[in-house]
Amino acid sequence: MTTIEKRATSDYRPKMRPSQIALYGFGILILVLLGWRIYNVVSVEQYPIQFWAIQSINGLVLGSVYALIALGYTLVYGILFMINFAHGEVVMLGGFAGYFALQLCIRWGWVAADAPFFQSWLAVLFPIAVGMIASLLVAMALERIAYRPLRGAQRLIPLISAIGASFFLQYSALLIFGVTPHNYQKPAVLTGAVSLGDSGVFISKTGLFIILASIVLMLILYILVQKTKIGRAMRAVAEDQEMASLMGVDVNRIIVFTFVIGGLLAGAGGVMLGYQNTVMRFNTGFIPGLKAFTAAVLGGIGNVPGAMIGAIILGELEALGPSLLGLPNEYKDVIAFSVLIFVLIFRPTGILGERLSRERA
């Protein structure tokens, strides 16, 4: 490699400008102030250690659900560079489908406390499967109707289309399923809590299930993306669509497949949201969708591990943030969004977003 090439390819870093130094100084000042505040609160309030443990487990549960949803955003963004604003609605519809499947299970007597072990687990898994399939169908329809005709259009246009689709789906759900909240009834195996030894720390069985199921689903996703042929094609399309299509990858199919995976994960996330919140409404998906999207951006959108990390961080922030800062619990969203902004000021492409070049972001 010649010198010129080396210079051209090496990472060019300009010197820090005074404004940047001021910015970093400001950042450090805020960090110090935050640290001071946390130190004060923690030393004054004297919460027992169990409290922190339980809160961080709650954060982990929340984070796992966010991660499942965030992956849908990030996969689609990685390939199409569009914010799938209607993804929260895909989650919600999956949750509704899961609810109806659960009603069937109740009718078959699988949910009752005295149901046999096998049936009881079926009552957990069957709604998840139904929710996943429903979300998959919705995601595919969404892609076909609202996004495919807009491929190659200006970036704002698919976003507006997605916003339109989001309102359409949300209020359709309101009209079709009614305003009354649909109450999820937990199957017997998910009720109650598990105690971790004598430490006084416990974790609800639902929470444990959500964490484990999310890990399993994400492992499957990892294997799918990293080890299979279609996963390789997906990565190729994300890298360079045109080049991938020249290499014989059917780009259209890969895009649909991406929506399928996003939909499957969203459906699972929706049903888990139902188990966790025990209630499903037409707008249930909107806020978690927004949070999951925030998580995806926090981790670096378009980046699969980034979405998981971002989601876990966001979940923990929401669970621990208010107590750490000594604020009422209503401020959890303020804290989450403030951290997002703070991170993006210093890392404009998110925590793991190095891979995205500037012009793509």
Next chain:
Amino acid sequence: MSIKPGIRYGIISFGILFYLSILGLPLPRTLGGFGTLALGLFWAVLVLISLVTMRETDQRRYTTIEAVTGGLLISAIAGFGMALVVGLFGRLIADGVQVNTVFAQVLPEWVGTFTGQTKQEVQAGVSATTALLRFALLMTSAGFLGAIVSRGLTHSSRERWHDWINSPFMYWLVIAMPFVFYVWYFALARGILGATNTSISGLVLACLFVTAVLVALRRVRDKRRRLVFGIAFVVMLILLPQIGDQFQNTVLNKIAIFSVVGIGLNIVLGYAGMLHLGYIAFFAVGAYAYGLLASPDSYFVINFMGGDGITFWQGLLVAAIVGALMGIIFGVPILRTRGDYLAIVTLGFGQITFLLLLNLREFTGGPGGVLDIPPPTLFGVDLGSAESILYLAMIMLAVVAFMTLRLNDSRIGRSWRAMKEDEDVAATMGINLSTTKLVAFAIGAAFAAVAGVLYATRQVNIFPDNFALKQSIDILSLVIIGGLGSIEGVVLGAVAFAGLPEILREAENYRIVAFGALLVAMMILRPQGLLPPLEHEEDIDVSDRRQDAWLQIFDAEEDDQDSAETGATGTD
């Protein structure tokens, strides 16, 4: 042959009808006597689908026989499918199954609107085979009609349509429309037409008048005529608040206020090209700045100002300054972020502002909001009536629109456009990106904040819910539906987003569903908005393209796309 597309579109049509029906469209109780109308709607949908799909394919035109077969197939599948579904639901209801636990709208009355039975008959399980058969045959007739009508539509008829649109008759008709609506509105409001309860119908006419003015101004290109009609329209607009009743003026001033907000966002998004999803925050800041400094029961007025709040005019000034400062404070951290990251950060700002308004109870009143915001006064005259606020809003709109036009032609306006096209190139050409962005944020935010003051005094009581994410998205949509970068477009968008909800109040949820679908359809069919900025239309450099042979490929492609859009919906 037309069998395959017939079956395909038949299934799609059935899906559409089924969806519409479970949305609850045929239920009379939700739309007040809309029951039979809804069947008309179904019928019209089928006519339209068979008309569009049976017109011609990409390759060739259907023969009459093929078209009729296809149309009949489409409507028969949809009609008999619906009849089957209705029959099935009727059976289930008669058997005592609670269908409405899944589909909330599917009640006995729902079945009754298709079969003409009463609630008791449906519950008793009275057979309705003939009624359903009649329904299915009625639907099938729609496809036949659509297919026959599609014979009349050819490419040449489309050209004739274009000629007709551009004819002098249409030109004068478009110019006449504002006058027609204005006189009609006047006659209606003064009771000359003998109609009572004219609130809603009058509002419809007022909105149509505003729309017609915008369209007419768009159509008149000649400078002198533009001036003449422009003055006429301005005079009519000045007299407009005198015609309407309080309700109409309230809605009209909301439209004007949202136009101002939209113009502010238009600067940030349309001119400078920065997607701001938390724009409502600035509107909220303006409203709360005035509310908190003027309302006699606010924390600040009681504790720091000795019980005397500021006046409306001081409020405007304060809001403009605070808004611009907020724009800069929110703007500085995000100077480096771009595109979708910018979108999500601004969304975060919007959410933070909303949550702070909701949770800082001592200062903002929390969910209880700020109450008793004083009306504006001028030399002791109370300007709190809907009419005076409409005048104030119209003046504000005029000032803001004028400022925007001047800004757009100035050096900073050109910098915005350059930055929108390509940030890196703009920076290379010597444009200071930071200043340019911050100026856009500051001006856009100041406009929104000033509009917020007027909104606060219009509402008297303001609550955090008035400034939630949904409103932010509404404002974004109104700017884009109207036409990004065009002031007339923003006003039209405001009519759609601030006027229509009042008109369609009874059917609010249906409106949102329809709006969602409309947004998607617009982005596919007319992404530039209803009234895009004029220079945009003109500077498609067709003449340049004609000079370069290879560029004509793009023209050919565009023509293809045109025919694909108006032709079959599926082209794969």
